[in-house]
Amino acid sequence: MEIRALQTRDAARCAELEQILFPGDNPWSRDIFAIEFSHPHTFYLGVFDDEGDEEVLVAYAGMAMLGPRDDPEFEIHTIAVDPEHQRRGLGRLLMDQLMHAADSFDGQVFLEVRTDNAPAIAMYEAFGFVNQGVRRNYYQPSGADAYTMSRPSRSEREQ
Numbered sequence: 001m002e003i004r005a006l007q008t009r010d011a012a013r014c015a016e017l018e019q020i021l022f023p024g025d026n027p028w029s030r031d032i033f034a035i036e037f038s039h040p041h042t043f044y045l046g047v048f049d050d051e052g053d054e055e056v057l058v059a060y061a062g063m064a065m066l067g068p069r070d071d072p073e074f075e076i077h078t079i080a081v082d083p084e085h086q087r088r089g090l091g092r093l094l095m096d097q098l099m100h101a102a103d104s105f106d107g108q109v110f111l112e113v114r115t116d117n118a119p120a121i122a123m124y125e126a127f128g129f130v131n132q133g134v135r136r137n138y139y140q141p142s143g144a145d146a147y148t149m150s151r152p153s154r155s156e157r158e159q
């Protein structure tokens with residue numbers, strides 16, 4: 001397994017996993033991923049597995065930095081693990097990287113998650129996220145509700 005920053009050539013595989021993992025929630029296309037990767041204030045990482053001669057992307061995550069560089073906030077845009085590789089610590093590995101980046105800027109982190117997504121909610125709570133409320137019909141076309149969750153900055157957690 002190798003973890004590294006995602007590039008345009010990885011966008012098609014991300015879109016393929018997205019179709020599998022978020023079929024009713026407007027899965028992102030290859031083009032959307034490519035734009036996200038090229039944005040100057042996003043941070044996208046992938047986990048690659050060696051499958052024979054081939055390296056296959058099996059998990060990815062991305063986060064955006066918002067606001068002024070000396071006092072930024074962060075927003076997790078996506079995190080996903082190939083169903084065949086779930087529950088092996090890859091989600092945690094990617095979250096560790098994202099939270100390390102946010103903590104290095106002492107930033108608060110926000111995200112949305114489907115209210116029925118118990119595995120993801122458990123993972124976020126394990127990383128110190130707390131529920132801030134519900135956004136009705138947030139996901140389309142499914143109409144599923146989302147929780148907004150946030151994680152205090154490092155200095156806020158240490159108070």
Ligand SMILES: CC(C)(COP(=O)(O)OP(=O)(O)OC[C@H]1O[C@@H](n2cnc3c(N)ncnc32)[C@H](O)[C@@H]1OP(=O)(O)O)[C@@H](O)C(=O)NCCC(=O)NCCS
Binds near residue numbers: 078087
């Ligand atoms: C959520 C997701 C990214 C977790 O990735 P993963 O690699 O399977 O998770 P890990 O093995 O690293 O587990 C990390 C923690 O997540 C939680 N978790 C993961 N899967 C879980 C499950 N099926 N049930 C309950 N908790 C679960 C646990 O707290 C776990 O910690 P533990 O192993 O100490 O119990 C993965 O389930 C996934 O890709 N889901 C589909 C996409 C998705 O919903 N993304 C989030 C959108 S907001």
